[in-house]
Amino acid sequence: MSFDLDRIDRNILNILQKDSRISNQDLAERIGLSPPACLRRVRRLRESGVIVAEVALINPRMVGRYINIIVEVEMVRDQLDIYDAFKRKMDAAPEVTQCYQVTGEVDFLLMLLVEDMESYEAFTRKYLSTDANLAKFRTLISLRRDKFSTAVPL
Amino acid sequence: MSFDLDRIDRNILNILQKDSRISNQDLAERIGLSPPACLRRVRRLRESGVIVAEVALINPRMVGRYINIIVEVEMVRDQLDIYDAFKRKMDAAPEVTQCYQVTGEVDFLLMLLVEDMESYEAFTRKYLSTDANLAKFRTLISLRRDKFSTAVPL
DNA sequence: CTTATTAACGAAATTCAATTTCATTTTGGT
DNA sequence: ACCAAAATGAAATTGAATTTCGTTAATAAG
Numbered sequence: 001m002s003f004d005l006d007r008i009d010r011n012i013l014n015i016l017q018k019d020s021r022i023s024n025q026d027l028a029e030r031i032g033l034s035p036p037a038c039l040r041r042v043r044r045l046r047e048s049g050v051i052v053a054e055v056a057l058i059n060p061r062m063v064g065r066y067i068n069i070i071v072e073v074e075m076v077r078d079q080l081d082i083y084d085a086f087k088r089k090m091d092a093a094p095e096v097t098q099c100y101q102v103t104g105e106v107d108f109l110l111m112l113l114v115e116d117m118e119s120y121e122a123f124t125r126k127y128l129s130t131d132a133n134l135a136k137f138r139t140l141i142s143l144r145r146d147k148f149s150t151a152v153p154l
Numbered sequence: 155m156s157f158d159l160d161r162i163d164r165n166i167l168n169i170l171q172k173d174s175r176i177s178n179q180d181l182a183e184r185i186g187l188s189p190p191a192c193l194r195r196v197r198r199l200r201e202s203g204v205i206v207a208e209v210a211l212i213n214p215r216m217v218g219r220y221i222n223i224i225v226e227v228e229m230v231r232d233q234l235d236i237y238d239a240f241k242r243k244m245d246a247a248p249e250v251t252q253c254y255q256v257t258g259e260v261d262f263l264l265m266l267l268v269e270d271m272e273s274y275e276a277f278t279r280k281y282l283s284t285d286a287n288l289a290k291f292r293t294l295i296s297l298r299r300d301k302f303s304t305a306v307p308l
Numbered sequence: 309c310t311t312a313t314t315a316a317c318g319a320a321a322t323t324c325a326a327t328t329t330c331a332t333t334t335t336g337g338t
Numbered sequence: 339a340c341c342a343a344a345a346t347g348a349a350a351t352t353g354a355a356t357t358t359c360g361t362t363a364a365t366a367a368g
Contacts, residue, residue: 003216013217016210020174024355034318039356050216055209056170060306062157062204063167068254070263072294087300099301100222102294109224109294113306140226140256140263146241147253150304152214152267178326188347193327195345 003050008033010154012041013050017151020054057150066113069120070140073108075133082133083107089131095123157204162187164308166195167204171305174208211304220267223274224294227262229287236287237261243285249277 005013011031015022022030028038045051060066075082083101090099090110098111114120120139128137159167165185169176176184182192199205214220229236237255244253244264252265268274274293282291 001215002218005217013210013212017212018209019207020210021208023353025353035354036319036356036358037317040316045212048216050212051210052213053173053211054175055172055211055304056167056174056205057207057209057304058167058171058199058204058306059206062202063159063306063308064156066306070254070256091301094307096301097303097305098299100224100294100296101298101300102224102296104294106294109296140254140258140260142254142256142263144255145252146255147245147250149251150209150211151251152212152217152220153248154217177324179324189325190327190329190348191346 003048005050005154009041009045009050012038012045014151014154016042016051016054060113060145064115066115067117067120068142068145069110069112069114070142071108071110071112071128072106072138072140073110073128074105074135074137075107076135077133078107086131086133089127093123093127095119157202159204159308163195163199163204166192166199168305168308170196170205170208214267214299218269220269221271221274222296222299223264223266223268224296225262225264225266225282226260226292226294227264227282228259228289228291229261230289231287232261240285240287243281247277247281249273 008031012027015027015030024039024042025035027042028035031038033041042051073086075086086108087099087101090096090108095112095114096110097113098109100109101107102109112120112123114123124137128134162185166181169181169184178193178196179189181196182189185192187195196205227240229240240262241253241255244250244262249266249268250264251267252263254263255261256263266274266277268277278291282288
């Protein structure tokens with residue numbers, strides 16, 4: 001499950017977490033290895049599952065008027081199958097960008113990205129208000145995503 | 155600020171948001187354009203700021219025992235300069251991976267990634283408990299990140 | 309302490325893809 | 339219908355990724 005990283009691996013990951021489009025040659029130079037050695041490291045990180053994916057991040061504001069919505073969800077009962085069913089639903093919902101199972105008064109925290117309040121209204125109807133296992137939910141609305149970093153601090 | 159996307163651009167973005175390591179040739183084939191034409195599109199999306207970055211996503215569980223922490227923060231007063239100062243602090247804090255200014259009872263929602271509760275304890279001391287403009291905060295702890303997608307649904 | 313074994317390395321060669329060039333086609337506006 | 343601007347694709351070029359293989363370093367065993 002876990003994976004031993006040495007200083008060089010950490011170095012590579014810190015760079016790739018900021019910019020995965022860097023050429024292997026440049027990366028090799030920055031970490032002080034030859035291109036082949038560097039490539040082998042990166043491949044190993046990919047194959048071992050440390051690097052899950054390499055993706056393009058786009059600015060939501062450039063492609064529409066998106067709203068971030070945070071939803072705190074409380075289920076009626078703390079049962080595994082109820083939790084699992086809910087997770088599966090959230091996984092299938094395209095509006096849901098993040099889903100966390102949390103401890104405490106609340107059971108789940110959802111992060112949504114929607115075009116407008118109408119879309120959110122539709123979402124609640126389809127996924128929340130009609131779920132018999134859901135006790136209550138609270139909505140927080142954000143027009144500003146002030147920070148968004150995908151990097152894991154190493 | 156905004157940017158007109160046609161069907162082809164959207165198509166490109168949907169692919170790159172899932173896998174930015176795809177070769178330009180394969181991408182070109184999938185969207186039905188020649189490699190040069192495809193490359194120009196992608197370059198334009200990058201230069202215009204639609205594509206903010208291309209990054210490697212790593213699995214936190216593979217490199218340590220990370221905990222997700224969600225913090226809801228309420229400031230003492232709804233003043234612009236107080237908000238801005240807080241944002242700047244969060245931007246500088248490496249533990250904070252996301253920061254949203256929200257409307258309603260709460261003022262900010264933070265997403266943190268920390269090694270253990272001790273690290274979180276240290277964070278609250280350094281950034282929260284000592285902030286005179288901060289009225290109160292509530293902590294939600296998550297050991298499970300059930301869904302995490304960086305893709306903007308287009 | 310020496311010697312096998314394994315893993316990681318780098319130089320050079322090869323393969324493959326990105327990128328440029330340029331003539332042609334398409335698109336949008338008048 | 340015509341012009342101007344933008345987008346396209348074929349072919350050539352450039353440049354980087356990847357393979358090969360002999361060498362070096364690290365680790366374990368005798």
